[in-house]
Amino acid sequence: MIDVKNLTVRFGGVVALNQLTLKITDDVVGLIGPNGAGKTTLTNALSGFVTVASGSASVNGLNLIDMAPHQRSRWGLARSFQKVQIVSDLTVEDHLATVLDAKGANRSLRDKAIVRALDYAGILSVRRVRGVDLNPFQRRLTEIAKCLVGAPRVILLDEPGGGLSETEMKELRKVILGIHPEFGAQILLVDHDVELIRDVCTSTAVLDFGKLIAYGPTAEVLEDEVVKAAYLGRMGAAND
Amino acid sequence: MIQTLSRNNLIILVVIVAAIWLLPLVLNSLWIKVVTSAVIFGLAAAGISVLFAQLGLINLSQIALVGIGGWVLLRLNYATGLPFTISLVAGGIITAIISSILALPALRMRGLYLALVTLMTAGAFQIIFNAFQFPNGGEGFWGVAQQSAGAFRRPLIAQSDVSYLRYVLTVAALCIAVAGVHRLTTPGRAWAMIRQSEANAMAAGIDVTFFKMWAFALSGFMAGIAGGLLAGALQQLDARTFVASDSILLFALAIVGGVYHWLGALIAGLLFKLLPALFNDFGVSADLTLVIFGAALLHAIMTAPRGIAGQILSGFAGLVKHRETSHD
Numbered sequence: 001m002i003d004v005k006n007l008t009v010r011f012g013g014v015v016a017l018n019q020l021t022l023k024i025t026d027d028v029v030g031l032i033g034p035n036g037a038g039k040t041t042l043t044n045a046l047s048g049f050v051t052v053a054s055g056s057a058s059v060n061g062l063n064l065i066d067m068a069p070h071q072r073s074r075w076g077l078a079r080s081f082q083k084v085q086i087v088s089d090l091t092v093e094d095h096l097a098t099v100l101d102a103k104g105a106n107r108s109l110r111d112k113a114i115v116r117a118l119d120y121a122g123i124l125s126v127r128r129v130r131g132v133d134l135n136p137f138q139r140r141l142t143e144i145a146k147c148l149v150g151a152p153r154v155i156l157l158d159e160p161g162g163g164l165s166e167t168e169m170k171e172l173r174k175v176i177l178g179i180h181p182e183f184g185a186q187i188l189l190v191d192h193d194v195e196l197i198r199d200v201c202t203s204t205a206v207l208d209f210g211k212l213i214a215y216g217p218t219a220e221v222l223e224d225e226v227v228k229a230a231y232l233g234r235m236g237a238a239n240d
Numbered sequence: 241m242i243q244t245l246s247r248n249n250l251i252i253l254v255v256i257v258a259a260i261w262l263l264p265l266v267l268n269s270l271w272i273k274v275v276t277s278a279v280i281f282g283l284a285a286a287g288i289s290v291l292f293a294q295l296g297l298i299n300l301s302q303i304a305l306v307g308i309g310g311w312v313l314l315r316l317n318y319a320t321g322l323p324f325t326i327s328l329v330a331g332g333i334i335t336a337i338i339s340s341i342l343a344l345p346a347l348r349m350r351g352l353y354l355a356l357v358t359l360m361t362a363g364a365f366q367i368i369f370n371a372f373q374f375p376n377g378g379e380g381f382w383g384v385a386q387q388s389a390g391a392f393r394r395p396l397i398a399q400s401d402v403s404y405l406r407y408v409l410t411v412a413a414l415c416i417a418v419a420g421v422h423r424l425t426t427p428g429r430a431w432a433m434i435r436q437s438e439a440n441a442m443a444a445g446i447d448v449t450f451f452k453m454w455a456f457a458l459s460g461f462m463a464g465i466a467g468g469l470l471a472g473a474l475q476q477l478d479a480r481t482f483v484a485s486d487s488i489l490l491f492a493l494a495i496v497g498g499v500y501h502w503l504g505a506l507i508a509g510l511l512f513k514l515l516p517a518l519f520n521d522f523g524v525s526a527d528l529t530l531v532i533f534g535a536a537l538l539h540a541i542m543t544a545p546r547g548i549a550g551q552i553l554s555g556f557a558g559l560v561k562h563r564e565t566s567h568d
Contacts, residue, residue, distance in 0.1 A: 047442075047443060048442070049439055049442075068442075069439075069442035069443065070441075070442045070445050070446055070447050070448070073442065073443055073444060073445035074445040078443070079443050081437075081439070081440060081443070085436060085437050085439075085440035086436075087432045087433060087435070087436040088436075089432060090429060090432050090433075094429050094432075097429055098429045098430060098433050098441075098444045098445075098446065099444045099445055101426040101429060101430065101446075102430075102444060102445030102446050102447075103445055146444065150445075
């Protein structure tokens with residue numbers, strides 16, 4: 001369970017997260033909101049990349065805020081980035097190996113863990129291909145597979161669907177849906193794509209101006225008038 | 241891939257062993273000295289490559305670190321009765337520690353700013369070396385005698401210049417092998433992640449501070465060993481050898497030679513020490529080499545990012561491929 005209490009993050013005069021309180025209990029939870037609502041700030045606060053002004057964020061009773069980013073990762077907090085971070089001269093399996101290196105994984109178990117994650121993500125065939133030679137979808141899957149090794153407890157996915165085609169999205173949906181049953185990690189999914197959120201998240205939180213404006217079962221939240229006004233409505237207005 | 245790797249390693253091993261035994265036989269005494277210092281500065285250049293190729297960090301204080309390694313070896317030679325090799329390793333370790341302390345600004349800086357900070361460090365050490373000179377058997381902590389120098393001990397197995405060249409080649413090969421192992425294992429992967437993005441590295445659980453300091457320590461260790469080897473080759477050191485401008489020159493030559501392969505470091509060492517000596521031998525001013533180095537640097541930056549070593553190796557790889565396809 002991810003328990004965020006009165007979390008505030010400021011960038012100079014801008015309040016990116018304003019006294020945010022959020023209890024995440026479901027296995028796959030969506031996080032949506034218009035641009036600048038604080039979605040990425042929340043994932044960054046959870047993974048330790050921004051300084052938190054006040055409040056706490058604990059997972060299963062452990063307060064993450066006091067830990068350095070790499071310690072959170074070793075503890076079991078995995079994340080992917082909005083902009084895919086693939087190293088051009090490392091192979092796919094080396095990307096996963098870095099995570100296991102840091103966690104001090106046993107050598108004999110390491111290869112098994114890598115094969116399992118790559119096989120699950122459907123990129124086992126490119127395990128020895130270097131980052132520079134991967135296509136965008138394989139890069140995306142490599143990043144997700146990287147989150148799966150070393151017994152993750154919580155996985156934060158920041159816009160994993162960005163820039164993918166219809167068929168690739170379908171594949172990605174399947175991958176994300178299977179993560180919890182297969183690897184047991186709780187997933188927080190940030191995305192603009194309402195279809196993706198509707199398909200994979202049992203509950204969804206909506207942020208606007210750093211505040212929680214709605215939270216509950218995904219179908220109900222997406223029908224909520226406040227959410228439509230803040231999120232969908234505004235997008236509609238922008239399209240006009 | 242593993243097969244080609246081991247075949248390459250075998251070729252490398254054969255070349256190194258051949259060099260260790262053949263070189264001293266074909267060179268006369270002057271050129272043995274020149275090749276010895278070329279290999280020593282090649283080792284220092286290999287340290288530059290560790291930081292630049294693995295982490296993208298520019299270190300312009302490598303020659304100062306070579307000076308520190310040399311200072312420690314001379315100091316231990318005159319103050320204690322330790323064997324040369326032990327003093328050499330101690331010099332490497334102390335230089336590694338100093339180098340990783342110098343890494344502290346690098347935790348926050350990169351690019352031009354880091355280059356400037358390291359250049360200032362090199363300048364500071366240039367002044368310190370000038371002010372205090374190198375130990376030569378005198379009294380006190382600084383150990384500088386005004387008149388006659390004390391006795392210098394080379395390794396027992398390498399008393400003559402010929403056997404000392406073999407000793408230098410062996411030590412340099414070992415150090416470069418250690419750096420090569422780093423590249424292929426945990427630190428190499430961590431460095432690659434850090435180079436790509438520090439946030440991404442942290443998200444993968446990598447302790448960025450620790451691995452950056454480790455890279456500086458390894459680079460400094462190689463510089464320190466090079467300094468100790470240089471002290472052993474010359475049996476004394478002069479502050480004029482360790483000026484800051486030579487740090488810039490060695491960095492530039494590491495780029496020209498190629499930072500992604502140990503061969504590039506060796507080429508850098510040869511350009512740094514052998515080319516000026518050759519020019520002198522031909523009766524041409526050694527300063528002319530600076531003009532050639534400038535042109536070579538432009539060439540490397542514009543057309544050969546992997547340096548001369550990259551060009552040689554891709555030419556070699558092309559040749560092998562051509563032979564293999566013509567066999568089929």
